[in-house]
Amino acid sequence: MLTYNNTSEIEPLESILGQKRAIDAMEIGLRINNPAYNIYIAGESGTGKTTYAMKALDKYASQKDNHKDWCYVYNFEHPREPVAIGLKKGLGKIFKKDIEKLIETLLDELVDAFESEDFEIGKNQLIEEYEIEKDTLLKKIKKYGEEKGFKLKNSKVGMVFIPIKDEKEDEEKTDEEEQKADEEFYKVKRELESMAIQVVYKIRDLEDAAKEALLDLEEEVAKFVIDPHIELLTEKYKGYDKVKKYLANMRKDILEYVYLFYMDEEELKDKYDKEHFTKYKVNLFVDNGSDKKSSSAPVIVEMNPSPSNLFGKAEYDYYNGGVKTDFTKLIPGAVHKANGGYLVLYTDQLLRYGLSWDMLKRTIQSRKIGVDTQTSIKPESIPIDMKVILIGNNYMYNLLYNYDADFSKYFKIFVDFDNEMDKNDTNEDGITRFIALQCNKNKLKHFTYDAVQEVIKFSTRVSGDNSKLSTEFNKILEVIIEGDAYATIRGVEYVDKEDVKVAINERRKRLSRIESKMDESLENGFTLIETQGKKIGVINGLSVLNMGEYSFGRPSRITVTTSPGNKGIVNIEREVNMSGPIHNKGVLILGGYLAENFAQEFPLSINAYICFEQNYGGVDGDSATGAELYTLISSLTKIPLKQNIAVTGSMNQKGDIQVVGGIAEKVEGFYSTCKRKGLTGDQGVIIPKNNSRNLVLSDELNEAIEKGMFKIYQVERVEQALEILTDMSFDYIKKLTVDRLREFSKIKNESK
Structure with a gap:
């Protein structure tokens, strides 16, 4: 036991108190690395379960170091399926900057390369070679045409051969000579036209070859600029196959669209999609390297576990009357952020979203998660390694365990806070x-x-x-x-x-506003409660009223009337739907006790009406069954019961008195009533003996008990309680009860 004058002299509490069972369960749950061994923490509010859970998770998180950064990048092979790349924590941000720097560098260096003198010389040389070969072909056909008497001329329809006029043509020719000359003319013309067509095709081939050569030159220059940077990054990320593949695909794409890198910005906007360069961006989806606690595994608490908050989403832009998205607009959810660590959810919040609960179970089962974009893009799933911790109460746990077949598969550790x-x-x-x-x-x-x-x-x-x-x-x-x-x-x-x-x-x-109002009603005589004297068929039962976090005890007047008949024991509260199932059960138990103890030699023929007087809010529980029995016997035997003694206690069919709840509030409630109506020194309560340890009473009441101003009677059997309430032996009471029931049975038989 600590010795101190005040609490500044002692060491503060560092651990959870009084929860060894829960701590042991939590420890084993955190040590088992199995996807089915997720944890459900249950307990009343204020027991420290959340505080302890966070401390325990922080401790175990500091011992784990397998969480990663995750990036989404453009898929050059399948553009609608963004690629997920996992990197060592802290490397994601570096990778993103490396790619940004790569594109910026290429934009500058490729412009310089394609505007350089060497490139212009090489380009002009290829063009000049093409022009020379083209001129050679044209000169050759032109010369040949002239030799044949035709002049080559270009027109809108292509190359045209026009005959050169010869002075001999003016000489007169015979018809035969004229015919022969015409035949020769058309023969030569057809030959030249055929040659012209061949030349055109050769020129086109030369153009294609020249263009191909220019593209080859362009690619050669581009490779000269691009490859050193790609090779440098490939070497830097050589441990990541996905990065190497991404860089290789990016290189191919840049080479294919290299002209966009040196095109004028205004021309690029006019002729091409201005968002073309988006494909070269990196979406740093989960960044575990920026946090000060990045050396520890993530511990993520999600207070609003909607599907998008848990499993991510895609943002949208409005475009031409519709919506548009891409991989750079993917937003992570709590599950992505908790990957490699722990995800903490509150059960009552989670179950508000049925879809979230179903998706969470699927994620635990498949051990992977994507992003539900609800669009045409389908991001690659990310492998998941995390432990889920649900925090709730025992009621929620029982519901899930009994009504969700998957719950016990995935939440095998139950941490129960007492x-x-x-x-x-x-x-x-x-x-x-x-x-x-x-x-x-x-x-x-x-x-x-x-x-x-x-x-x-x-x-x-x-x-x-x-x-x-x-x-x-x-x-x-x-x-x-x-x-x-x-x-x-x-x-x-x-x-x-x-x-x-x-x-x-x-x-x-x-x-205590409601309690004060009820005290006022008692003082004004509106509530009928007697704390002195004796009455037949009337007793003060004890009940507890709960008003949120506040509860207090109140005496309730229970009355019973009896007559011959065959209705048995009638619970008036039940007849008007003001009685709960537990109270109904208690009333039925009375019939079993009466039959066994008083009606073994004749049929039980009775009409007994039990009522909680001035009860307007309903009644439930079985703590009044003892009081109801005593009042029933009093009504039968006409033996009055003491009104200065209130009663509480459940009973079984054999007459044993059983423990009840709220015993301290019940005792204090009757003491308060007696105090307001006048303490006489003979007032008290009858309670189950096994409830003695629950008598945590106020100082005032303890003092009154010590002074003999208030008494507590502890009983184990109904017989003991009846003797206290009547000052008569139970044998005498039993004889009167049997006689009265026998008389009822006789009256009932005679009335047939």
Whole structure:
């Protein structure tokens, strides 16, 4: 046990408190590297499950170093299927800059190369060679035509041969000579035309050859500029086959469209797609190298797990009345960012998106993820290696386990946070250290020893068990913060016991509006509750009302009337649909107890009507079954019951009294009622004996019990409770009950 004057003298709490089972489960879940061993963390709000989960994940994340950077690049072979490239973390940004620098450099160097003197000389030389060969062909055919008497002339339709006029043509010729001359003329003309056609084809071949030679020269110059840079990057990224293939395909594409690299910018905009160069960009999709904690695996918490937030999306541009996208507009989701590490999701948020849950299961199963672009582009999937941590409550866990067949396949580790822990020195010291931690963390005044003991008492009260402490640290933290506020108001250096008490009481006041209204109704006589005297067929049962985070006990007047008949026990609340299934079950149990203990020699013939008086909100639970039995027997036997003693306790068909919940609130509720109507010293409550450890009562009530002003009776059987309520032996009560039931049975038989 720690010894200290105030919490500034002790070491703050560094670990989670009172959750060994949960910690062991979390540890094994994080150690197992298997895609099916994802983790579900369950527990009440405020038990520290999220805080612990994040600390544990940070610890294990610091020991993992296999996460990567991911880039999407243009697919030169299949343009609609962007290629995913995984790189060592930190290398993605470098790769992106390298490609940007490559394109910028090529734009400059290719312009210089194609505007250089050497290129112009080589280009002009090829053109000159073409022109020489072309002239040679034309001169040759021209000369031959002249020898044959024809002159070559160019026209719109091509080369035309015109006959050269000969003086001999003026001489008169015989018809035979004229015919022979015409035949010779057309023969030569046809020969020349045939030769002209051949020359045209040869010139075209020369043009094609010249163009091919120019392209070869252009490619040779381009390769001279491009290859050193490509080779340099290929060597730099030699460990990445996808990068090498990408660079090789990029080289081919640049060579094919090299003219765009030295084309005038205005001409490029006019004649070609201005976004052509987008294909040479790199989309740094996931960058794990920029974060200060890049040496640790990513731990991603997604608070709004919509499909796009989890699995990425593509942004769009509006273009000619439609939408347009490309690989540079792909946006990663939380799953992409968590790749190589841990993804934390809150179950209640995740299940709001049914599609997200289905996609998450498919991702875990396939171990890969793409980007759902809902367009014609289909990005290559990325292999996934991550562990999913779902944080929720036990109710959600049970729903998923029972109604989703895939859940148990993929979430094999259940981390169950308890809302209570054993009350021992170790855990009390833990709460003390927790207070020290919060005081340091939130810059609060430190707590004195007595103030800490008051907080521990409050923790026990929250747990509802004298042998337990609560692990709902959010409630404890509220008392710590508010205790500091009241100490500040008093102007003292440390938070003392009284400050904690004021914080607890004031908090209760803020939340107790409904309780105050019910007390006012009691004082004004609107609510009929007697705390003195005796009545037949009337008893004060105890119930708990829950108003959000605040709960309080109230006595409820239960009445029973009986008569001969065959309706059995009638639950009036059930008849008007104001009774829950557990309460209905409890009422049916009464019939079983009556039949076994009082009606073995004759048929049970009774009409018994049970009612919770002035109940307008419904009733459920079985904690009133004992009280209902005592009231039923009182109505049958006409033995009055004490109104100064209230009753709670479930019972079974054999008459055993069973534990119930909210026992402290129930006892305090009846004490408060008695106090308002006047304490007499003989008032008290009957509770199940096994509930004794749950009597975490207020200081005022404990003091009243010690002074004999209020009593608590602990029973194990209904017989004990009846004797306390009537001051009669159970044998006598049983005899009267049997006689009365026998009389009912006789009346019923005679009425047939």
